[in-house]
Amino acid sequence: MVRVNSSRPEIYLDACATTPPGPAVIQRIMEVQQIAWGNPSSIHGPGICAAELLERSRQTTASCLMANTTDVLFTSGATESIHLALLGTARSMQPGRLVISAVEHPAVVAVAQMLNREGWEVFTWPVDALGRIKLEAVDSMLAPPTRLVSVIWGQSEVGTIQPIKTIGRACRDRGIPFHTDATQVLSQGLLDWASLPIDLLSASAHKLQGPKGIGLLLVRPEFLSSIQPLQCGGGQEQGLRAGTEPVALVAGMATALEQMKKLASDFDQSKQNQVSMVKVMRDALQKNLLTIPGLYFTGDQTNRLPHHISMLVGTAQNQPLSGRAVVRELAKLGLAASSGSACMAGQSKNSMVLEAMQVNSEWLQSGLRFSLGPWLIDEQMQDVPDLLQKAIYAVASVV
Numbered sequence: 001m002v003r004v005n006s007s008r009p010e011i012y013l014d015a016c017a018t019t020p021p022g023p024a025v026i027q028r029i030m031e032v033q034q035i036a037w038g039n040p041s042s043i044h045g046p047g048i049c050a051a052e053l054l055e056r057s058r059q060t061t062a063s064c065l066m067a068n069t070t071d072v073l074f075t076s077g078a079t080e081s082i083h084l085a086l087l088g089t090a091r092s093m094q095p096g097r098l099v100i101s102a103v104e105h106p107a108v109v110a111v112a113q114m115l116n117r118e119g120w121e122v123f124t125w126p127v128d129a130l131g132r133i134k135l136e137a138v139d140s141m142l143a144p145p146t147r148l149v150s151v152i153w154g155q156s157e158v159g160t161i162q163p164i165k166t167i168g169r170a171c172r173d174r175g176i177p178f179h180t181d182a183t184q185v186l187s188q189g190l191l192d193w194a195s196l197p198i199d200l201l202s203a204s205a206h207k208l209q210g211p212k213g214i215g216l217l218l219v220r221p222e223f224l225s226s227i228q229p230l231q232c233g234g235g236q237e238q239g240l241r242a243g244t245e246p247v248a249l250v251a252g253m254a255t256a257l258e259q260m261k262k263l264a265s266d267f268d269q270s271k272q273n274q275v276s277m278v279k280v281m282r283d284a285l286q287k288n289l290l291t292i293p294g295l296y297f298t299g300d301q302t303n304r305l306p307h308h309i310s311m312l313v314g315t316a317q318n319q320p321l322s323g324r325a326v327v328r329e330l331a332k333l334g335l336a337a338s339s340g341s342a343c344m345a346g347q348s349k350n351s352m353v354l355e356a357m358q359v360n361s362e363w364l365q366s367g368l369r370f371s372l373g374p375w376l377i378d379e380q381m382q383d384v385p386d387l388l389q390k391a392i393y394a395v396a397s398v399v
């Protein structure tokens, strides 16, 4: 008998795929949907009400991220933001070289392939065994004709955080526009956009307990005029993203960010906030998992997303197991996890990220990821090692 409730598993350890929206977010979306249903471009009462709420949400978003309101473009999510940032910028230039890291999300890889078909040369910035960008390659990577660089900030599959400021400064020194995919990092603490050497930054609301279908692209003012819109029509979002704005979703994202800001200020007062509590929970779980034979932690264990545990799963005799099979067994036991990037979860392919980290080829389908959030309680976490052990036995017994 499966214990899991299909809409809300008992132990949800898949925050990197998505997160349950917070109660304040749901409340706000309902409220705004009711009062601000007008089209923000209309010049009558309902339209003006929607436009005001849209701009208020933009102000909240900007102030949470230490950005100007004109730096904030609303999109449908990180995938669209990445497309707008990279395709939009590249198409305003002569084709040259695009550099992306070897551990990007499939959305960035797909855009790089599109640009390659449009005449761009694509260079892949190699990583080491922990998934860290090889900084010693900086001069060769950023040498002419490099015209655009994109590096993921917090890697979703293995949790490694890249030295994004160092890379951003190196790009800035050479006058090369720099984009980062901050989708996993933003849920772990607000950014100070004003102080970052980054020109374009993409993120999605649903990774930070906001709604799905809304995301943002932060853009430095000097880059706005060099982005070509991908969808044209109305002049919304400074003419860079046509289409009637989803005011309620934007308000939901702004509320999710506000909630994070509130937690950060509670942290200042109590020296403990939910993100740090999640990290404590993560550390305790990781320690408890050490008792299970056949598990190998992957990614950088120091510079790492604070809610993230990634591992390779094998038998006690060191035989690799299928991460997807373990995830299926865990789901039967009421625990939601992932075998890698959610976007690749439907495909039984080798992990490109593990491959880039030069993991032995037999283990490329053995990735398992637990990503935590503030909805978890300690009692649930106590059960996780036992459930994982059971899932591993179940998979190993049919190999």
Ligand SMILES: Cc1ncc(COP(=O)(O)O)c(C=O)c1O
Pocket: 016, 017, 076, 077, 078, 079, 080, 105, 107, 152, 154, 155, 156, 181, 183, 184, 204, 206, 341, 342, 343
């Ligand atoms: C690092 C990273 N980038 C981009 C995305 C794409 O986000 P979305 O599906 O919300 O567009 C994801 C989602 O899994 C992600 O983890």
